[in-house]
Amino acid sequence: MSCSHLSLTRVLFALAGTMTLLAVVLGVTVSPWFLLLGVFVAANQWLFALVGACPASIVLGRTPCFRGEIQP
Template sequence: MSTVDHPTPIAPASRWPLERALFALAGSVTLLSAALVAVVSPWFLLLTAFVGLNQWLYVAVGACPASLILHRVLGLEPACRRSPR
């Protein structure tokens, strides 16, 4: 009988990178605003526009209000700054 060393599975990262959390947040707020437009008022399209504006701000500058809050409060790091597994 020979013993075979099985590699230990790599545990998934306990935290999402900043970009993934931002994508989830933007998608959730966009879906919420679409529901509010359908049920409450078309003025909630302004919320959708605000989300889109913040996404472009993140692309152009590398930061948006949500990314600053997620970084400072939750300590999320961008994927490029995370330590390799």
């Protein structure tokens, strides 16, 4: 599998956007408690901005596509 056109930051933005959209949809349709998922996503985005790593970036950084892109 060739994934040279992907960057870790781009994948993280896509993942965060998907999870935020999912949190809003589930919060409106199922339970408002799902909005806490959006809070968790936002906290991880701030963590990545301030420290340079978040749990998702560490996990994705260990995959063959992104190996060596981030140093936790």
